[in-house]
Every structure is written in C-alpha cells, then in structure tokens.
Amino acid sequence: DTGVSQNPRHKITKRGQNVTFRCDPISEHNRLYWYRQTLGQGPEFLTYFQNEAQLEKSRLLSDRFSAERPKGSFSTLEIQRTEQGDSAMYLCASSLGGSDYGYTFGSGTRLTVV
C-alpha cells in the first residue's frame, strides 16, 4: 500500500453531465476526507468519513454533491448536473484520526466543466 490513490487524474465533462471520482485510502486509515481546491487557494473542506459513517458535510457540498464510503474502504464523490463553477481539483486524504496524526493526500482529480 503506497498511499492514497485517486482516479481519474483528469476529467473533462460537459455542463449538465454527472461525474464520479474514486478515492482509495491507506488501508489502515479509518478517516477519509474530501477537499476541493481552486487556483491560488488552499484546499476547502467538503466532507469526511469515519469508517463508513459520513460525519460532517460542509455547506459547500450542495445537493448535487454526494459522497459514499461503503464498507469503510474506498470512497466515491459524485457531482450531478455539473456546472462550470464545479471546475476545480478534488483532493482526497486519509488519516488514522487523532490530533497527532497528519493526513496523507492523493494526487487529486482535476475536473474541467466545459
């Protein structure tokens, strides 16, 4: 297990289409986080899971966004009816939880909505 894996690396979609991203965390990490990052800004928190339970969602996560983590393993982030404003880098991170454990990030999925 070499780290957090995200697929695809890049996604170009037409406005109005649905897209789904996948994140495979480090296997022993029970926490999984989704962030969104736009150019020149730091990552913005979207949601996180403790095992399979989704414990918090940001107000940034509109009704068009949904995330799942079945069986507490990999996670998917789906965006329905994409808009141009959804264009961003979507980052996944995992951790053991606790304040003395940092996050390990994946390389991200860059979404471009045209």
Next chain:
Amino acid sequence: DAKTTQPTSMDCAEGRAANLPCNHSTISGNEYVYWYRQIHSQGPQYIIHGLKNNETNEMASLIITEDRKSSTLILPHATLRDTAVYYCIVMDSNYQLIWGAGTKLIIKP
C-alpha cells in the same frame, strides 16, 4: 478554531536556509501545528508537525515559540525542488485541518 497567518510569498537563494514564519495567536493548548507543501498540480505533501517542542525530521525543522503563538518552518539547505506553496495549519478540536492560502516560496538559483 485557531487561524494562521502567513506571508503571501517569499524568495530564498538555493543552498541557503529558508525560514517560513507563521502566526497562530489564538491556538489552544492541545492543538497541533502542521506544515504541508504543495507543488504545482500535485496533492499536498506532509512536512512536519508539533505541539510544544521543536521538531526535526529529514525534510525540515519546526521551531515553536514558548507561548505557542507563532512558529517557523526551516528548510536547512533549500533546493530548486523546494519551490512550492507552504501551508501552516492548526488542527482543530475535531481533528480537521483548516487551510489558509499559504506562502509561495520561490527558490532562486
């Protein structure tokens, strides 16, 4: 939750030590300070973290003031590959990292 403030950008000559400051004046006693960096178009990379004591690893050193209101990340011998955005972050009570805009560090030959 504590917030951090960092300079927007800094330059450093290759081979010199890069010292990146961070203010976190409202930090609570049990909140850790984390440093990450992000090279263009990649995911953030963990560098180091600490609570009260100074820390050192193979990448960097972290100096935390005694009152914990500020810290400095030190890259001892900066190389061109250290050019990146460096984020100083305080982990909040829910074990979440709240990110600012970071410091863009440019290493010059």
